[in-house]
Amino acid sequence: MIRFENVTKRFPDGTEALKDISLVLPTHELTAIIGPSGCGKTTLMKMINKLEKPTDGSIYIDEKPINGMDEVQLRRSIGYVIQRIGLFPHMTISDNVALVPKLLEWPKAKKEERVRELLQLVGLDPEIYMDRYPLELSGGQQQRVGVVRALAGDPNIVLMDEPFSALDPISREQLQDELRNLQQTINKTIVFVTHDMDEALKIADSIIVMRDGQVEQTGTPQQLIDDPANEFVRNFIGVERINQKRTFGEKRLMEFLNLFTRDWAGDAENISADSTIEAAFTQLDNSNQDYLAIIEDEKVVAYANDRDLLKAALVKESGVLV
Amino acid sequence: MRNFFDTLINRQDMIISALLEHIYLSFVAVAIGIAIALPLGIVITRYRRYAEPIIGVTAVFQTIPSLALFGFLVPILGIGSPTALIALIIYALLPILRNTYAGIVGVDGSTIEAGRGMGMTRTQILRQIELPLALPFIMAGIRTATVLTVGIATLATFVGAGGLGDIIYRGLQSYNNALVLAGALPVALLAIGFDQILKWIEKRATPKGLKT
């Protein structure tokens, strides 16, 4: 758990980038930080690996103040994807990915194995890409490398600053899906900065909405949509999206099976594919399971958790989020 | 033309020893120039407030006509190769200093921030990121300094430090054009030769990933 306690950041030129911020980023969850440009998202994130230091207040990781920690050691234990990728152009993909393992002095074989494993994870064939240089990769491939480079040292915390911002919508969707799937297996504490509400709704466990150095609202995607704290949050989420959820709540689950989870090994509560999304939300809320098993013709055809349901509620006929 | 070849053959020993002196002077001056300007160039990237004034001072030295600089140094340091070397070093400093500084400052900020964010120390960032990426610039600076120094070293003769300038000067005094040429031609070839060699090294020094 990462905890901010009354953190204020004033830059030497007088800009107050963060104003008395207190918040908690839960362990093993993906928290998205969202807000308009210049609201302090990057600054907030850089506080966690001490690239910026608070003017006031403290930050704790698992209740230990980071104030006293050695910054080099701390950074090696936290994955970091910077805004604008930042791959080292003079190093091969393999050397880029292996950078933190090298700093941590892993043995050579272990480093190489790690590189292969990670490249495969994001669909880059190690045999082809390991010895290439960043400029020989497309933008999307570079961003993938940027993401896995942050995972290389097997950190518990990963900071990602608009990692997909430079991508076309299709690669972007694809990487979002990949990240979501990845998170299901690696289970890190991920802090994900974005200014794209679709992205946040799609991948985050919880969302922090910021404006002008302050937190406007914190909540799950669903809480934000159901109960936006104020006009700013409502506008930021988009009135259209909020209404959409209301009307589409009437639609039936069977129309959205393609959006749902195919396989789920854990427990799930049964629900008929005839039910409305609204009903599914209610049933899931009252259930102590995380997933619903959707039944059609006495067979389970898909699984859905609250995120899947939300996706269904927000999707247009065309299959894209509003 | 015959005359020229005769001169070359007759004065062979003299020309070769002048050539060696010339190479020695240029080489030592550039080597010491690198030893001073490279670390200084790195240091001023860490204290950028001082960068402009320090580069400015070396630039002022650079604008002093070379003959005048030799003239200034003689009353202070007397005659001999140390005087010539110091003058040459002064000229070698600026290109190396300026290119080292510009090369390192020009490294993309996000690349350095990525390094910092991943837990590299300042020394690691310097050695593994900044210097490799600045290397083509630094090499270009060394190349400029070398060519400059080879040319200016012809003036070393006026402070009694020898070099090919001796031969040119002697030729001028005795109205012997062939002798002037026998001094000037090796200077030109030396400059071109060094330039080509360093150009090759510069190319090799460009990190592979940047060549596309």
Ligand SMILES: Nc1ncnc2c1ncn2[C@@H]1O[C@H](COP(=O)(O)OP(=O)(O)OP(=O)(O)O)[C@@H](O)[C@H]1O
């Ligand atoms: N080093 C700095 N010195 C002075 N002001 C700064 C500095 N870094 C950031 N700021 C200011 O602090 C505020 C927050 O910046 P920050 O980079 O955190 O915004 P952001 O939310 O990440 O924006 P974006 O979405 O554009 O990346 C901005 O007003 C910015 O101009």
Ligand SMILES: [Mg+2]
């Ligand atoms: Mg930012």
